[in-house]
Amino acid sequence: MTERDVDAELMLRVRDGDEGAFRELIERHQRVVVATIHRAIGDAWEAEDLAQRVFIQIYRSARRYQASAKFTTWMFTIVHNTIRNEYRRRSRHAAQSLDEVADQLPDARVTDPARDTAERELQERIQAAIGELPANQRTAVILCRFEGQSYEDIAAVLSCSVPAVKSLLHRARETLKEKLRGLY
Amino acid sequence: MNQRPTDDDKLWELLGRHQAAAPSTGFAERTVRRLHAEPVRSWYALPVWRWVMIGATAVVLVAGFGVYRRAENIRRAEFYASTHQADYLEDYDVIASLDVLPVADQL
Numbered sequence: 001m002t003e004r005d006v007d008a009e010l011m012l013r014v015r016d017g018d019e020g021a022f023r024e025l026i027e028r029h030q031r032v033v034v035a036t037i038h039r040a041i042g043d044a045w046e047a048e049d050l051a052q053r054v055f056i057q058i059y060r061s062a063r064r065y066q067a068s069a070k071f072t073t074w075m076f077t078i079v080h081n082t083i084r085n086e087y088r089r090r091s092r093h094a095a096q097s098l099d100e101v102a103d104q105l106p107d108a109r110v111t112d113p114a115r116d117t118a119e120r121e122l123q124e125r126i127q128a129a130i131g132e133l134p135a136n137q138r139t140a141v142i143l144c145r146f147e148g149q150s151y152e153d154i155a156a157v158l159s160c161s162v163p164a165v166k167s168l169l170h171r172a173r174e175t176l177k178e179k180l181r182g183l184y
Numbered sequence: 185m186n187q188r189p190t191d192d193d194k195l196w197e198l199l200g201r202h203q204a205a206a207p208s209t210g211f212a213e214r215t216v217r218r219l220h221a222e223p224v225r226s227w228y229a230l231p232v233w234r235w236v237m238i239g240a241t242a243v244v245l246v247a248g249f250g251v252y253r254r255a256e257n258i259r260r261a262e263f264y265a266s267t268h269q270a271d272y273l274e275d276y277d278v279i280a281s282l283d284v285l286p287v288a289d290q291l
Contacts, residue, residue: 035204044205184194
């Protein structure tokens with residue numbers, strides 16, 4: 001049974017209210033979901049909270065899931081929308097910017113005491129550069145670079161064409177080169 | 185044959201050094217517990233301010249439509265009155281001109 005079939009099978013069971021299947025689905029994809037959200041918003045605690053919301057939405061939307069569709073594409077679409085909503089919510093409550101929130105919450109899981117200042121600064125600069133990209137470019141970069149998704153799958157997540165994804169990635173790369181100049 | 189890495193390659197490699205958070209222990213269990221703890225939100229369970237916005241928009245639309253209809257009725261009434269009066273004046277001119285008909289036209 002392929003990975004895709006396993007996910008589809010689990011989703012069918014989730015649709016029937018099988019919590020064991022739901023738990024298994026979470027365990028299969030939690031790392032990817034938390035990591036993707038963390039790369040986008042830069043706050044580990046918030047990423048975990050949003051990842052939980054993503055899985056809850058998956059459970060509650062299970063009836064709408066078509067077994068013919070690739071589960072990860074469907075899941076990343078929910079992740080992408082959740083991140084966008086979070087950015088919108090935070091822009092409405094502009095008193096606390098993303099950077100301020102990240103500064104206030106010490107990130108024990110990401111901040112290793114042994115890591116030197118230069119490495120921490122590097123992580124922060126990469127995080128900030130990714131976080132400042134427009135929503136679609138950000139998601140395209142994260143899915144392509146970190147999650148190894150194909151152009152076709154990213155296009156499905158972003159509801160656009162493959163050439164549009166290539167264009168998004170090109171523009172994102174140019175912006176990132178500008179922002180991270182001197183680090184590579 | 186080794187090709188020199190391009191800027192794109194170097195950037196991609198740099199991005200690869202970014203470390204993302206991992207889910208904490210018991211993430212799945214906590215998610216399932218939260219699923220049961222959080223009530224299902226129905227479409228009508230919008231925040232109050234959204235209902236206020238929707239209501240205000242509806243009132244503005246209905247009032248705007250009423251004002252438009254009233255203005256339209258007034259405009260049509262004025263148009264009707266002006267054309268009716270023009271017809272009346274035109275008839276008056278014809279009747280008045282009967283007095284000055286040329287002699288050749290008289291019976």
